[in-house]
Amino acid sequence: MTDNGSIAAATWEQVELARHPDRPYALDYIHAIFGNFFELHGDRLFGDDHAIIGGPAGLDHRTVMVIAQQKGRTTAERAMRNFGMANPEGYRKALRLIRQAERFQFPIIAFVDTSGAFPGAGAEERGIAWAIAENLVALAQARVPILTLVLGEGGSGGALGIGVGDRLLMMEHSIYSVAMPEACASILWRDIARKVEAAQALKLTAADLKRMGLADEIVPEPSGGAQNDYGMAADAAGAALRRHLATLEAVAVDRLLEDRYQRYRRIGATS
Amino acid sequence: MFRPKTRYVALPSPRVGVGEEIDRLTCPKCDTSLEPARLTAALGVCYRCGYHFRLRAPERIAMLVEPGSFREEDQNIIATDALGFKDSQPYSKRIEQSRASTGVNEAVTWGEAILAGQPLVMVCLDFAFMGGSMGAATGEKITNGIERALHSRLPLLIISASGGARMQEGMLSLMQMAKTAAALGRLGAAGIPYISLLTDPTMGGVTASFASLADVILAEPGAMIGFAGARVIQQATYETLPEGFQTAEFLWQHGMIDLVVPRPELPTVLRQLLELYATNGVAKDFDLQPRAKASAPTPAVRG
Ligand SMILES: [Zn+2]
Numbered sequence: 001m002t003d004n005g006s007i008a009a010a011t012w013e014q015v016e017l018a019r020h021p022d023r024p025y026a027l028d029y030i031h032a033i034f035g036n037f038f039e040l041h042g043d044r045l046f047g048d049d050h051a052i053i054g055g056p057a058g059l060d061h062r063t064v065m066v067i068a069q070q071k072g073r074t075t076a077e078r079a080m081r082n083f084g085m086a087n088p089e090g091y092r093k094a095l096r097l098i099r100q101a102e103r104f105q106f107p108i109i110a111f112v113d114t115s116g117a118f119p120g121a122g123a124e125e126r127g128i129a130w131a132i133a134e135n136l137v138a139l140a141q142a143r144v145p146i147l148t149l150v151l152g153e154g155g156s157g158g159a160l161g162i163g164v165g166d167r168l169l170m171m172e173h174s175i176y177s178v179a180m181p182e183a184c185a186s187i188l189w190r191d192i193a194r195k196v197e198a199a200q201a202l203k204l205t206a207a208d209l210k211r212m213g214l215a216d217e218i219v220p221e222p223s224g225g226a227q228n229d230y231g232m233a234a235d236a237a238g239a240a241l242r243r244h245l246a247t248l249e250a251v252a253v254d255r256l257l258e259d260r261y262q263r264y265r266r267i268g269a270t271s
Numbered sequence: 272m273f274r275p276k277t278r279y280v281a282l283p284s285p286r287v288g289v290g291e292e293i294d295r296l297t298c299p300k301c302d303t304s305l306e307p308a309r310l311t312a313a314l315g316v317c318y319r320c321g322y323h324f325r326l327r328a329p330e331r332i333a334m335l336v337e338p339g340s341f342r343e344e345d346q347n348i349i350a351t352d353a354l355g356f357k358d359s360q361p362y363s364k365r366i367e368q369s370r371a372s373t374g375v376n377e378a379v380t381w382g383e384a385i386l387a388g389q390p391l392v393m394v395c396l397d398f399a400f401m402g403g404s405m406g407a408a409t410g411e412k413i414t415n416g417i418e419r420a421l422h423s424r425l426p427l428l429i430i431s432a433s434g435g436a437r438m439q440e441g442m443l444s445l446m447q448m449a450k451t452a453a454a455l456g457r458l459g460a461a462g463i464p465y466i467s468l469l470t471d472p473t474m475g476g477v478t479a480s481f482a483s484l485a486d487v488i489l490a491e492p493g494a495m496i497g498f499a500g501a502r503v504i505q506q507a508t509y510e511t512l513p514e515g516f517q518t519a520e521f522l523w524q525h526g527m528i529d530l531v532v533p534r535p536e537l538p539t540v541l542r543q544l545l546e547l548y549a550t551n552g553v554a555k556d557f558d559l560q561p562r563a564k565a566s567a568p569t570p571a572v573r574g
Contacts, residue, residue: 118507120504120510121513129483136452137484141460156476157476187438201356202438212443
């Protein structure tokens with residue numbers, strides 16, 4: 001195997017770990033890290049999307065607003081969660097929670113775990129792109145600290161729709177990509193079989209994002225992956241979230257918002 | 272990077288033979304063989320069936336702004352291959368080829384111009400350059416345009432034509448969605464109007480960021496607009512897609528855009544909107560804090 005080939009294989013291993021069926025999902029982390037999580041339902045416009053969940057939760061002596069993409073484990077739950085692919089209702093529920101977090105000064109903690117927004121006719125009819133775009137602005141302007149933690153898959157605009165914030169943390173074996181490798185391979189090579197090559201080219205591992213300066217911290221996972229020890233993974237995630245939250249809470253809100261703006265402004269800046 | 276001083280550029284007058292489809296001069300909708308001169312006179316709209324041909328950015332700009340008023344910015348910003356991306360060929364080579372074949376350096380052109388007597392910032396995407404895809408340089412130019420509108424208190428017009436985020440720049444492309452959206456958030460908070468014109472096609476991360484974040488959203492007839500492509504949706508859901516799915520008219524019916532505007536009517540519609548939205552405060556010292564100030568009507572000082 002060529003050098004390039006072995007790097008590609010190693011990258012693909014990360015993709016498979018990020019999608020491991022036994023990997024802890026958002027609710028596993030939420031129940032382990034927070035006390036008194038109260039799930040709120042519905043976008044007040046159309047329906048309730050079970051692919052995005054959220055609500056207030058206790059973290060030490062404060063309340064935070066949790067917004068998370070949730071995958072299902074059993075066949076029935078996978079269908080109910082729509083495989084973690086949200087419709088516009090999910091993003092609009094998230095928007096409702098962002099606004100509420102701002103009103104009550106709850107820091108926002110977002111857990112990203114989706115292969116992407118749902119590609120469906122109904123999603124298009126109800127303006128999935130509009131819903132995501134609106135969240136990008138709402139998150140950029142929310143006057144509370146925002147932490148984003150990628151748990152497994154960070155898929156494209158669907159991930160970004162709840163993923164803008166002051167810090168981007170990634171679980172050690174999580175990925176985050178402009179497009180899933182399969183989609184990339186089918187667009188660029190017109191051959192889905194070249195997904196392994198695509199995964200490598202896209203630079204989508206947590207380590208890649210850290211190297212590019214896009215991710216702030218990689219949260220270590222138990223040996224072999226988070227699926228081997230949920231408690232250990234959640235402890236590491238909880239510790240990282242607490243540490244970053246404490247730092248951000250000490251920053252004046254105007255400074256916080258300016259820093260958040262510059263955080264994105266400098267990506268790809270030429271001068 | 273070296274940034275040239277602003278200078279006036281002469282733009283070619285609208286002409287046929289530049290856009291990929293116009294080369295064929297056969298209407299893809301009604302199959303009529305079209306006369307170039309007549310098609311040009313009709314602004315690239317099929318004079319038999321009304322099909323709107325795609326336009327290049329320079330053609331678009333020349334078609335709308337007062338002659339000689341467009342001052343292009345950032346024309347020397349060029350994409351870089353930050354990931355060392357290679358598909359059937361290296362991305363760096365793809366950039367070179369696109370620059371050579373399109374005669375522009377990026378998938379977006381922006382500058383200040385005068386439209387209907389009103390100075391504004393105009394940002395125009397070009398589908399001929401790598402499918403109008405948004406990479407880091409593209410996002411940078413768009414954001415520079417938005418920030419110019421903010422700091423110079425000028426209305427903003429963005430004309431979109433894009434397949435979405437540029438795959439070859441990976442996450443650096445995706446983050447341009449957040450960057451452009453954050454800049455538009457500030458523009459909106461400052462009370463500066465933004466008009467978005469969606470043209471064929473506007474998809475993916477471009478629709479899901481700056482293109483849909485306008486105060487007024489217009490679209491050209493028949494333009495394909497959406498997030499996921501129809502093929503992807505069919506593969507994922509096996510759904511039978513409704514007729515006219517993702518066309519401008521379809522989106523209008525679903526409340527996603529304000530108006531479908533045939534190309535010849537565009538100047539009139541833009542003039543009307545600029546008069547309405549740019550009259551009360553944009554050109555004035557509209558203060559960020561006391562919103563009450565804006566309620567006192569101020570006479571139009573321009574246009
Ligand atoms: Zn025709």
